[in-house]
Amino acid sequence: MSGLAIPPRILDYDAFHNRLFNDPVLQGTYPEFLAAGLESFIHADDMSIIRANSDGLGINYYKRGVTKHDPAKLVERASGVFQPRSIHTETGWEVWSPGLTDILTWFRDRYGAMPLYVTENGAAFYDPPTAPASGVDDPLRVSYLREHIGAVRDAIQNGVDVRGYFVWSLLDNLEWSLGFSKRFGIVHVDFHSLQRTPKKSARFYSEVIATHGAAIDQA
Numbered sequence: 315m316s317g318l319a320i321p322p323r324i325l326d327y328d329a330f331h332n333r334l335f336n337d338p339v340l341q342g343t344y345p346e347f348l349a350a351g352l353e354s355f356i357h358a359d360d361m362s363i364i365r366a367n368s369d370g371l372g373i374n375y376y377k378r379g380v381t382k383h384d385p386a387k388l389v390e391r392a393s394g395v396f397q398p399r400s401i402h403t404e405t406g407w408e409v410w411s412p413g414l415t416d417i418l419t420w421f422r423d424r425y426g427a428m429p430l431y432v433t434e435n436g437a438a439f440y441d442p443p444t445a446p447a448s449g450v451d452d453p454l455r456v457s458y459l460r461e462h463i464g465a466v467r468d469a470i471q472n473g474v475d476v477r478g479y480f481v482w483s484l485l486d487n488l489e490w491s492l493g494f495s496k497r498f499g500i501v502h503v504d505f506h507s508l509q510r511t512p513k514k515s516a517r518f519y520s521e522v523i524a525t526h527g528a529a530i531d532q533a
Contacts, residue, residue, distance in 0.1 A: 327381050327392040338364045340425045370477065372433030373421065375462075377403075378413035401454070404438040404496050411461035418469035418476060429477045435462050436482035438496035443504065445511035450502045455515040459500075463522060464530050481519060485510065 326333075329345035337343050342365040344356065384393035401409040418430060437458040441450055463479060470476050486499035494505055500516040503509075521529040 327390045330390050339366055370429035372431045374434035375414045377407040378410040411465040414462050414465040415468045418474045419472050422474045427475055429475050431478040433480050434482040436498045438498045441497045441502055445502045450511055450513040452513045452515050456518045460530050
């Protein structure tokens with residue numbers, strides 16, 4: 315972004331992180347603040363190329379972002395606010411399942427009804443490097459999945475056309491910015507022996523599928 319004349323106004327954090335990507339494809343426009351700073355990069359026929367009909371759209375959701383005005387931030391003019399009363403994952407992300415209902419409903423309200431898929435949703439919590447003989451108990455991840463799958467159900471009950479939900483991730487894996495230091499999987503991987511052990515979250519998720527969602531209401 316160096317060299318660009320960013321207007322001296324309060325810019326929209328949501329526009330920069332969400333609408334910047336969705337608006338051009340689905341509405342044929344850029345968010346106003348972006349267009350005001352990038353006139354020389356925008357061509358008259360851009361939207362005829364970018365805008366497209368979509369058969370569906372995938373949404374990745376891990377956390378909400380509580381923000382405050384921060385003029386020191388060059389583009390967003392906002393910075394995050396830590397929520398001390400919430401549970402946080404090993405990556406420092408706040409656990410806030412109502413945000414998933416909110417974003418699915420917001421998307422429907424802003425862009426119209428279309429099939430939506432939750433293509434990533436999950437959490438990194440501590441798991442031992444080697445799976446105990448008794449199995450891997452991960453109650454925080456079970457709770458996370460229970461609450462977030464329930465949030466998807468709430469969105470469906472609000473009339474949002476959600477067609478699918480995918481946990482991130484099936485396996486503990488190499489995360490692109492975290493390496494092997496954090497474990498998101500519902501199946502434990504011993505990175506030395508490569509032994510794979512389903513965690514309690516995997517068994518819970520299988521129960522959710524087998525019961526068509528009824529398991530999320532069972533303590």
